[in-house]
Amino acid sequence: xxxxxxxxxxxxxxxxxxxxxxxxxxxxxxxNILACFIARQIGAQKTIARVRNPEYRNQLELMKExxxxxxxHFLGFQKKDTLAKFYKAADLFVLPTREDIWGxxxxxxxxxxxxxITTDRCVAGLELVEDGVNGYIVPVExxxxxxxxxxxxxxxxxxxxxxxxx
Numbered sequence: 001x002x003x004x005x006x007x008x009x010x011x012x013x014x015x016x017x018x019x020x021x022x023x024x025x026x027x028x029x030x031x032n033i034l035a036c037f038i039a040r041q042i043g044a045q046k047t048i049a050r051v052r053n054p055e056y057r058n059q060l061e062l063m064k065e066x067x068x069x070x071x072x073h074f075l076g077f078q079k080k081d082t083l084a085k086f087y088k089a090a091d092l093f094v095l096p097t098r099e100d101i102w103g104x105x106x107x108x109x110x111x112x113x114x115x116x117i118t119t120d121r122c123v124a125g126l127e128l129v130e131d132g133v134n135g136y137i138v139p140v141e142x143x144x145x146x147x148x149x150x151x152x153x154x155x156x157x158x159x160x161x162x163x164x165x166x
Contacts (some may be wrong), residue, residue: 005035017043025050037067087112091157097122117149
């Protein structure tokens with residue numbers, strides 16, 4: 001589906017009430033916050049909103065209490081040793097960019113052994129990702145394909161944690 005993530009009708013059509021996790025990561029902080037708020041009201045179990053504006057840090061408690069957002073963190077710039085912890089904790093790195101001249105984060109994620117999913121507009125991905133081997137390249141704006149690849153990789157990660165018996 002493609003549409004306005006802050007639209008209740010769109011989120012219902014996307015069946016977010018069945019989702020374990022809804023991630024809102026547009027370039028507009030307000031849309032992300034609103035999309036997560038509505039998704040929680042509809043029944044999504046957990047939400048993650050990408051919020052980059054440091055001015056919202058002052059409203060952290062309001063967002064948590066009044067909007068019902070359970071996990072709100074403002075991380076800001078992170079040093080390499082802290083970034084390493086995030087990469088080591090991850091099962092997958094996804095960069096659904098519409099345009100990226102190189103995408104250095106692809107190199108960083110791969111250095112930690114993470115499978116990478118990115119779009120055909122990320123030069124680093126085109127150069128470094130072997131489709132189906134160490135990640136996937138998906139067409140830009142193809143949300144369905146992106147979701148399928150994420151699901152496939154996370155499914156393999158879960159199977160590996162269970163000992164590969166599935």
